[in-house]
Amino acid sequence: MTATFGAAEIPANGGLFLPHDVQSDWLPSPLADALLEYAIANESRFCPGSILHSGKVMVDETIRQVSVLSHLGPFHEQVTRAALTAQPMLERLFGMPAFTASEVEIEMAAHGDGAHFQQHIDTFVVVNRCPNPRVLTLVLYLHRQPRGFTGGALRLHALGGEAFQDIMPDHNRLAAFPSILPHSVQRLTCPGNAFADRRFAVNMWIHR
Ligand SMILES: O=C(O)CCC(=O)C(=O)O
Numbered sequence: 098m099t100a101t102f103g104a105a106e107i108p109a110n111g112g113l114f115l116p117h118d119v120q121s122d123w124l125p126s127p128l129a130d131a132l133l134e135y136a137i138a139n140e141s142r143f144c145p146g147s148i149l150h151s152g153k154v155m156v157d158e159t160i161r162q163v164s165v166l167s168h169l170g171p172f173h174e175q176v177t178r179a180a181l182t183a184q185p186m187l188e189r190l191f192g193m194p195a196f197t198a199s200e201v202e203i204e205m206a207a208h209g210d211g212a213h214f215q216q217h218i219d220t221f222v223v224v225n226r227c228p229n230p231r232v233l234t235l236v237l238y239l240h241r242q243p244r245g246f247t248g249g250a251l252r253l254h255a256l257g258g259e260a261f262q263d264i265m266p267d268h269n270r271l272a273a274f275p276s277i278l279p280h281s282v283q284r285l286t287c288p289g290n291a292f293a294d295r296r297f298a299v300n301m302w303i304h305r
């Protein structure tokens with residue numbers, strides 16, 4: 098049983114869920130499939146994902162274990178446009194004032210066996226600028242069929258309280274939320290850890 102507060106929800110066991118959105122089949126499916134194949138073909142360009150810790154950008158696999166590719170090559174423009182096209186609807190849905198995007202920050206993440214990301218808020222990780230420019234977070238999931246991993250849910254945490262909601266990272270599913278929403282990636286298991294079997298995600302942050 099939940100109550101609502103503007104666009105936010107108040108779970109029965111306390112706290113406050115900021116609004117979020119989940120859309121299946123977000124991209125035309127040939128484009129989603131081509132992005133996945135692009136990620137798999139570029140395995141050698143992925144590097145360990147970093148975090149911001151005490152003002153320093155660093156790799157700490159106890160907090161975040163993932164590899165990332167920071168440019169989507171021939172897909173970069175198309176993905177940028179898709180994020181900007183979604184922006185007005187997400188602003189309305191989340192009850193946020195409209196803003197002019199200065200940039201869409203994009204990276205492709207590959208989560209293999211044991212990968213995870215502890216609970217965090219995207220305005221406090223990685224981008225070391227004050228005020229932090231990230232306003233909207235969009236994550237598009239990609240994986241081969243049949244899925245080669247188990248676990249790896251995106252967990253959205255209530256502000257205060259212990260409540261959470263899990264979103265399964267299904268191929269071509271988009272999860273979107275205000276960048277100030279606390280969330281985590283649950284540890285996944287990827288038997289054999291073949292790169293092609295990983296949980297891929299295109300992270301998009303729309304900057305003000
Ligand atoms: O892959 C996900 O579900 C979310 C990743 C994430 O939270 C991040 O990179 O900041």
Ligand SMILES: [Fe+2]
Pocket residue numbers: 217218219280
């Ligand atoms: Fe995040």
